[in-house]
Amino acid sequence: MTTEGTFCLVLHSHLPWLPHHGSWPVGEEWLYQAWAHSYLPVVDLLRRFADEGRRDVLTLGVTPVLAAQLDDPYSLRTFHEWLGHWQLRALQASTLWRDDPLLRELGAAEHRAAVHATEELETRWRHGFSPILRSLVDSSTIELLGGPLTHPFQPLLHERIRSFALRSGLDDTRLRIGHRPEGIWAPECGYAPGMEDGYAAAGVKRFLVDGPSLRGDTAGARTVGSSDVVCFGRDLEVTYRVWSPKSGYPGHAHYRDFHTWAHEVGVKPSRVTGHHVAPEHKAPYDPALAADAVRQHVKDFVDTVVTRLRQLRERDGREALVVAAYDTELFGHWWHEGPAWLEGVLRALPEAGVRVTTLRGAVEAGHVRGPVDLPASSWGSGKDWRVWDGEQVADMVEANAALQRRMLALRPGAVRDPVLDLAVGEAMLALSSDWAFMVTKDSAADYARRRARVHTDRFDALVAGRGPLPLEDRVFGHLDARLLTRE
CATH class of the missing domain: 1.20.1430.10 (Families 57/38 glycoside transferase, middle domain)
Structure with a gap:
């Protein structure tokens, strides 16, 4: 079947170890918010795809240190308590805002979300994340990426410590889900020349770099140096359509504002409204307006991917690859509507003639091109270290x-x-x-x-x-x- 080309979505899930190291404003609260607003809804949508028999939906990176937190008995217990407080705060918001229809419904919706999250934790998540993750890997719904133990910046590690961290991290994932990942999300996409040899020795076959590491030529995966290890580069022209250092969909006026809180109830009551509008002047959040914006941005992103694939095919004379990669925490935590957008895109792209697959699937589809010598690089500011x-x-x-x-x-x-x-x-x-x-x-x-x-x-x-x-x-x-x- 002829396609427009191939698209891979890669999500990178990571938080540093937070249990027992403070709560607010930084510490365990960070974990619970990401868990409730990103990890639970993203798993929800992946499970829906699994129930439909969909394979190779996306590539999911989960760092060993995050997996450890989501399996930890203490974290599971204290997250359950946090969800209980969320329910109470939502009830209080509904009472406080009873005279404003939009805000009253927001409080009710917040309570429904908190109840649903609690039910998920008490049932599907009661033994932690690993059993859920294993089912998604076993069904080939996702490809799982691993990584070094605690997400260290590998180029600054001594080679022996770098190898120890990577091998121990891959072993940890195998212990948790019964599979040793063949691919990794290199922490911060950090790379130093020669690291591919360590990857090969550890059994790593593929990893991510940022687009500039490939001088922007991300239309195919590349073998690195003289090794058989393959690198994939983020297509920034497409990726930045969603989220960049300066712009992106989440800043749309109708989306829920991340930074504005009703501190008396701990709920975010406003929509973005405008970038220069003071918090006290922002309009109340309206789900109907947000849903319209999601539909517009799904269409815009699909059009962007199709246009990019066609341009690359015309340039190169062959079917091309687009890789878009983001932090998982963007979807739901930072961008309230992110999970709905994510599901919309993953359903709309195949309808537009785009092959949606994983990094492994892209290799199998023949998207590996010739060798490349990568520079020292990262996905951070300046794309260096x-x-x-x-x-x-x-x-x-x-x-x-x-x-x-x-x-x-x-x-x-x-x-x-x-x-x-x-x-x-x-x-x-x-x-x-x-x-x-x-x-x-x-x-x-x-x-x-x-x-x-x-x-x-x-x-x-x-x-x-x-x-x-x-x-x-x-x-x-x-x-x-x-x-x-x-x-």
Whole structure:
């Protein structure tokens, strides 16, 4: 069957380890909001596709550290409590806004959403995320991408620690869902020349880079260097239609405003209205207007993809590939209407003659082109490493390099040492790329610096034989410090 071309949607699901490290405004609240407003609705729509027998709907990246949180008994219990508070806040909003029809209905809708989320957690999610994720992988509804344990910025890791983090991360996913991923979302799309050799040694066959790493030529996957490892580049012309550093659909006047809160009930009552409208002057959220905007943006995106595929086919004389990639948390958490838009697009693209598949499916469809030598790169500001090794975080880079030297100096014995395992786990938490990102972007920078320092100090205390043991951060029970010396 002739098609317009191939489209791959890739979603990257990640949060740093948050349980037991504060709640508001940064900490566990961040996890619960993303869980309620993104992970639950995205899983809902994937399950609908699975029930319809749809295969290869999208490629879903789930970092090991996020998977650990969504399986963690403490997180499951405290999220349940959070959902109960959400129901109460929604009831209070309905009472407070009883004289305004739009706001009263918003409160009622918020309560229905909270009740539904609670029912999902008490039934399908009661044993955590992994059983759900495994069913989606087993049915081939999705392709799953894994990654290094705690989402470290790999180019700044010593090669031995980089290998340890990646292999241990892939092993963690295999333990949780019974499959070892063949593809990864490289944290922050960070790449340094030669990393493909480490990927090949770990059994990784494909990974993501940002479009500029391929000088914008993202119409096909490329083998990297002399390896058989394949990289896919984000097509920014299409991806940025939805979300870019400066614009995108979520900023439309009719969508729910992310930043405006009715703090007395903890509910977001407004639509965007206008970019220069003060919060107190924003219009109340109207679901009917938002639904109209979703339909317009589904059509616009489908038209954008089809036009792009046709342009690339005319240029190259062959069927082309478009890869659009986003953080999963955009859909529902940052952009309230995102899940509805996502489902609309995934249903409309095949109707427009576009093959929708996964990265694995794109390889099988013949979208692999010749080899490429990639530059040092990322998907961050400047498309280089400045977010994670720039002047603002120079002290953190130095501290992380010193921490890695102390890790490499460890000499585990022949038998597993639980204390040393915990120490290495703390070191990996300290090396999370999130902390430097948050400092560079001035997003809860004090929290990020504190988290990096806490985990580094715990590593040193454990290695020195000082307690107490930080059992609340035993994120990866399988982590074996002895493997650090065997890589």
